[in-house]
Amino acid sequence: MAIETCENCKRIIGELEQAYTWQNHILCKVCYARLSNPTAAQPTPVDVRAPVILPPPQRSLVKSTLIVMATVIAVIVVIYIILSIPSILSSYEAKKQAPVIFNLKILHSAVNQFKMDTGRFPTDEEGLGALIVQPTDVTGWEPGGYLEITKIPKDSWGHDFVYQLYPESGRPFVIISYGADGEEGGEGINADLRSTDPY
Numbered sequence: 001m002a003i004e005t006c007e008n009c010k011r012i013i014g015e016l017e018q019a020y021t022w023q024n025h026i027l028c029k030v031c032y033a034r035l036s037n038p039t040a041a042q043p044t045p046v047d048v049r050a051p052v053i054l055p056p057p058q059r060s061l062v063k064s065t066l067i068v069m070a071t072v073i074a075v076i077v078v079i080y081i082i083l084s085i086p087s088i089l090s091s092y093e094a095k096k097q098a099p100v101i102f103n104l105k106i107l108h109s110a111v112n113q114f115k116m117d118t119g120r121f122p123t124d125e126e127g128l129g130a131l132i133v134q135p136t137d138v139t140g141w142e143p144g145g146y147l148e149i150t151k152i153p154k155d156s157w158g159h160d161f162v163y164q165l166y167p168e169s170g171r172p173f174v175i176i177s178y179g180a181d182g183e184e185g186g187e188g189i190n191a192d193l194r195s196t197d198p199y
Contacts, residue, residue: 006026099156113142132145159178
C-alpha cells in the first residue's frame with residue numbers, strides 16, 4: 001500500500017493503516033469516522049486545494065534500475081567485442097597460415113631432395129610437378145616421387161603454390177603463397193608467405 005496523507009488533518013497515513021475515501025477525498029480513519037457520522041461534531045473542513053504528496057511508485061524505481069543495469073552491461077559487452085577483434089583476426093590469420101607454412105616447408109625439403117638425387121633443381125617450366133612426375137632427362141629420380149600425395153597441394157585459399165628458380169633474393173629457389181588475395185604483396189591474411197622465410 002502506498003503512503004497517503006489525510007486531506008483533512010494533513011496527517012501521514014502509515015503503511016499499516018487504511019486510507020479512506022469520502023467524497024473523492026483521502027482521509028485517515030479518525031477524520032473519516034467524523035465526516036461519515038452525521039451526529040458527530042463536524043471536523044475541520046477538507047481543504048481541496050492542499051496538494052497530496054505521494055512518494056514515487058517503487059515500480060518505476062526498479063524499472064529505472066533495470067534499464068541502467070542493462071545499459072551498463074551492453075556497454076561492457078560492446079567494449080569487450082571491440083577489444084577482442086584484433087586477437088580474433090590474428091587467431092583467424094594464424095589458423096589459415098599455419099597449414100600453408102607447413103606445406104611450404106614440405107615442398108621446400110622435397111625440392112632439395114630432388115636436387116640431391118638428380119643433380120639439379122626442377123626448371124621453371126617443370127615447376128613443382130617434377131616432384132610427382134619424373135622429368136625425361138633426369139636419372140636418380142626417387143621412384144614414386146618426392147611427396148606422399150599424387151597432387152601438388154594448394155594453399156589454404158585454394159591457390160597454387162608458385163615455384164621460382166633463382167629468384168631475386170639470391171636463393172637457389174623459392175616456393176610462394178600469395179595469401180588470401182592470391183596477389184603479390186599485402187598484409188595480414190593477404191601477406192605473401194615464402195618457403196625461405198624464417199618461421
